[in-house]
Amino acid sequence: MSAQTPDETPVVLEVTGIDVHFEGVIALDGVSLTVRANQIVGVIGPNGAGKTTLFNAVSRFVTPAAGTITYHGHSLLDLPTWRLAHLGIARTLQGLGLWPTLTVLENVIAGAPSRTPLAADMLAFPSADRRTRTLREEAMANLVELGVADRAGAYPGALPHGVQKRVIIARALMARPSLLLLDEPASGLSATDVNQLIELLGSLRSRMAIALVEHHVDMVMAVSDTITVLNLGQVIASGPPEAIRANSEVANAYLGQTVAHA
Ligand SMILES: Nc1ncnc2c1ncn2[C@@H]1O[C@H](COP(=O)(O)OP(=O)(O)OP(=O)(O)O)[C@@H](O)[C@H]1O
Ligand SMILES: [Mg+2]
Structure with a gap:
């Protein structure tokens, strides 16, 4: 189960007010996200909300038009992608990529x-x-x-x-990461596999911070300390799982949504 991380825990990743545009599409609009050491932060939202784009910005696959991204207090925006693994940032892609x-x-x-x-x-x-x-x-x-x-x-x-x-x-x-970005690790998994993934994340968190994009909402609720909800490129809610579950705007954003997995 999730454990609350006190506010004095060191910040590993700080994303502040980032905008990402793709030729007419506003993929991210003033998005902020904080990930602290040994914390699991869930990022949820409907298809096309901007979740993968947020990870792409952190891993420098895309460059935000505005905003800042710092890792252990140092700006990431001036660094080339290849340096990230050396710094201890690792990610898995939404597809398998083996x-x-x-x-x-x-x-x-x-x-x-x-x-x-x-x-x-x-x-x-x-x-x-x-x-x-x-x-x-x-x-x-x-x-x-x-x-x-x-x-x-x-x-x-x-x-x-x-x-x-x-x-x-x-x-x-x-990469011996201190920050692990997981994009839909539970997609296509059986219930047993999902339970084992929950256990694994619980054990990995003792040595790294984890940000987790996932449509499997029950799983996100089970493992995350805090959850950020994106909709149409904007953060519509952020807080502990129980507050997110009770948030009516979040329910509306998901309502009637058939989630497509990659
Ligand atoms: N390289 C790109 N070029 C143009 N538009 C893009 C690009 N990448 C993402 N987009 C657009 O940005 C928006 C956000 O996409 P993104 O892939 O971040 O959503 P997502 O929340 O990860 O969705 P899903 O749950 O389906 O994976 C969408 O409108 C998408 O079409
Ligand atoms: Mg995605």
Whole structure:
């Protein structure tokens, strides 16, 4: 279950008043979001509300026309995308995005940010072998944590959807993130898989902050400390799960909505 995070907990991500426009479409309009250490923040809203665009702005796939985004107090807007994994920001995409011709283990290893070799590594022999071994061990440890180590040698296409979803989280963990952005991790999962995902997020939060975009509202309510609701690019509500559940504007935004999953 969610735990309230006190306000004095350090802020990991601070998004303030961001606007994102796409040729005539206002995807985000003055959106703000705060994620604190060891907190799980849910982001919900109807299809097209701007949830993925918010993650795209944080991961620098799109550049906001206005507003600020800071990570541990430093502006992200001046940084190129490739630096983010080095800083400890990892994300999973709304689709699966696994390479079909790589094994599960290779897919996970590919999630490791390239680390500049230390001088000691370069002098030691054979450093490349050692780095490869370290990455394999780290990737295997992540697969163990996700409960899918027995599939390490399989190709993603041969695996059930629920297993593939775990592999993409294992891959994101290779960045050793302090901020993990998950875009619809529960889509297409069985009830059992969703329950296991809830448990996993509860355990990951002890070492990172998590922002979670999800249409599975019951799951978001179960794991989140706070929830931000987007509708038509604007934040229409933000607060603890019980307040969001009782909010009539939120109910109206969802009412009659058939949610399409990617
Ligand atoms: N690259 C793009 N070019 C043009 N329009 C875009 C682009 N990305 C998103 N949009 C538009 O911005 C709006 C917000 O889209 P976004 O994908 O962020 O919504 P979402 O809340 O993630 O929806 P869903 O729940 O369906 O995933 C939509 O109107 C969408 O069509
Ligand atoms: Mg989306």
